[in-house]
Amino acid sequence: MIKFFDVLRKCSLFDGIEDENLDKILHCLRATPDFYDKKFTIFTEGKPVKYIGIVLSGSVQAVQVDYYGNRSILTETTPGGMFGQAFACSGAIPDTLSYIASEPSDIMLLDCNHILHTCSNNCGFHQQMIYNLMKNMANANIELHQRIEITSKRSTREKLMAYLSLYAQKTGSNEFDIPFDRQELADYLEVERSGLSSEISKLRAEGVIESNKRHFVINM
Amino acid sequence: MIKFFDVLRKCSLFDGIEDENLDKILHCLRATPDFYDKKFTIFTEGKPVKYIGIVLSGSVQAVQVDYYGNRSILTETTPGGMFGQAFACSGAIPDTLSYIASEPSDIMLLDCNHILHTCSNNCGFHQQMIYNLMKNMANANIELHQRIEITSKRSTREKLMAYLSLYAQKTGSNEFDIPFDRQELADYLEVERSGLSSEISKLRAEGVIESNKRHFVINM
DNA sequence: TAAATTCTGTTGAAAATCCAACAAAACGGA
DNA sequence: TCCGTTTTGTTGGATTTTCAACAGAATTTA
Numbered sequence A, B: 001m002i003k004f005f006d007v008l009r010k011c012s013l014f015d016g017i018e019d020e021n022l023d024k025i026l027h028c029l030r031a032t033p034d035f036y037d038k039k040f041t042i043f044t045e046g047k048p049v050k051y052i053g054i055v056l057s058g059s060v061q062a063v064q065v066d067y068y069g070n071r072s073i074l075t076e077t078t079p080g081g082m083f084g085q086a087f088a089c090s091g092a093i094p095d096t097l098s099y100i101a102s103e104p105s106d107i108m109l110l111d112c113n114h115i116l117h118t119c120s121n122n123c124g125f126h127q128q129m130i131y132n133l134m135k136n137m138a139n140a141n142i143e144l145h146q147r148i149e150i151t152s153k154r155s156t157r158e159k160l161m162a163y164l165s166l167y168a169q170k171t172g173s174n175e176f177d178i179p180f181d182r183q184e185l186a187d188y189l190e191v192e193r194s195g196l197s198s199e200i201s202k203l204r205a206e207g208v209i210e211s212n213k214r215h216f217v218i219n220m
Numbered sequence C: 001t002a003a004a005t006t007c008t009g010t011t012g013a014a015a016a017t018c019c020a021a022c023a024a025a026a027c028g029g030a
Numbered sequence D: 001t002c003c004g005t006t007t008t009g010t011t012g013g014a015t016t017t018t019c020a021a022c023a024g025a026a027t028t029t030a
Helices: A002-010 A019-028 A085-090 A112-116 A126-151 A156-171 A182-189 A193-205 B002-008 B019-028 B085-090 B112-116 B126-151 B156-171 B182-189 B193-205
Strands: A033-036 A041-043 A051-057 A060-065 A071-077 A097-101 A105-111 A175-177 A209-212 A215-218 B033-036 B041-043 B051-057 B060-065 B071-077 B097-101 B105-111 B175-177 B209-212 B215-218
Touching: A002 A019, A002 A051, A002 A105, A051 A085, A051 A112, A071 A126, A071 A182, A071 B126, A085 A112, A085 A126, A085 B126, A105 A112, A112 A126, A126 A156, A126 A182, A126 B071, A126 B085, A126 B126, A156 A175, A156 A182, A156 A193, A156 A215, A182 A193, A193 A209, B002 B019, B002 B051, B002 B105, B051 B085, B051 B112, B071 B126, B071 B182, B085 B112, B085 B126, B105 B112, B112 B126, B126 B156, B126 B182, B156 B175, B156 B182, B156 B193, B156 B215, B182 B193, B193 B209
Parallel strands: none
Antiparallel strands: A033 A105, A041 A097, A051 A105, A060 A071, A060 A097, A175 A215, A209 A215, B033 B105, B041 B097, B051 B105, B060 B071, B060 B097, B175 B215, B209 B215
């Protein structure tokens, strides 16, 4: 647990909670880290999501595959981030959505009810965590809005540029590494991989961007 | 206020609150209904969303228009529903998103801070409302997931059928009226209106659906 | 190190969407 | 009722995406 302490204190669920209390809370929540191999399905479509996940290392993707085999990546969660909150809180079952480790990952699963309801130990941090969880959910909502803004563009080129621009804005730099390989980026943008590759080549030829694998530079 | 009492008690923000207390709460929140004409922009892109909106009559759409003039409808909120929660709670500014009355509508705006923070009147319902707001936000999240599932389909036909199937599932019937006209449906599905119209005609010719204006029947 | 696998870019033909323009139908207001 | 506006459906050509197949590069495994 100590190993991941620095990640946990960055998790927005624990905002406003002193370091010395974090340990108590984790104990109260009976939370222990688990390791998952790459491609392991943490929450499976069709089954209730019983826990809120916190990524300690690696990364987790929300993925859905439709009837025709088209794969979409809805969200990517990196260390310090949470996943599955909405389903865990509402009790809704994700009919077509799974949460999958996209790398070897350490994950901590928290029982939503333990967070929402004051415990017998009378540990007084539930109020703060409920507030934090709400803020987190609001932000998750806004991130989905941003994803929709990107994928609502009508062409592959516009989608890609919208994605790269937003990423540049978030990192505060025109030069960065994206968290997706080509296939994953295509699944996030909801376009064909081959078409995406050729569009990247064109943009590079036009001097709009520079790129190598996951590394991108936007020229202005 | 009495006029909209029946709508308000159905709003999930007030779940678990007795009718006789609802009046007190609304007074405590200093909430009064306002009327908006069709097409009036209630929350404008680029400006902070200071309130949570509750639709009392009519309907409100979350709309974004991109650089090229493509319009997307992200959500449609009907009486009893809420809008703007995520932005109001997180404090994030919707860069490209506006909330617009799609019909003449009565709306009640609530100050988010008044909900989140216990008031001096010591009215004891904030706890319940915070809990309700969290559940509501979780559900809003899931609705965005569902919209993404629909729009992530690669063809106009699949998007339309996914939308109609989900709508049938939600209403519990294969026969229903959708809340969009053709242009709005196209903007929701992120396709061309003309292409959508012709696809509807084809599906009708094939006997897959029956339709007239906003009325649809899915044949099985 | 060699072999196997995965990832990436390229290409061309088939399919679908987008766009613009138009006409008919429906609707709303004077 | 009449007129102007909005909504809907239709069509064809330009544009774009999709699909399938392949080759080279990079990475992983034995």
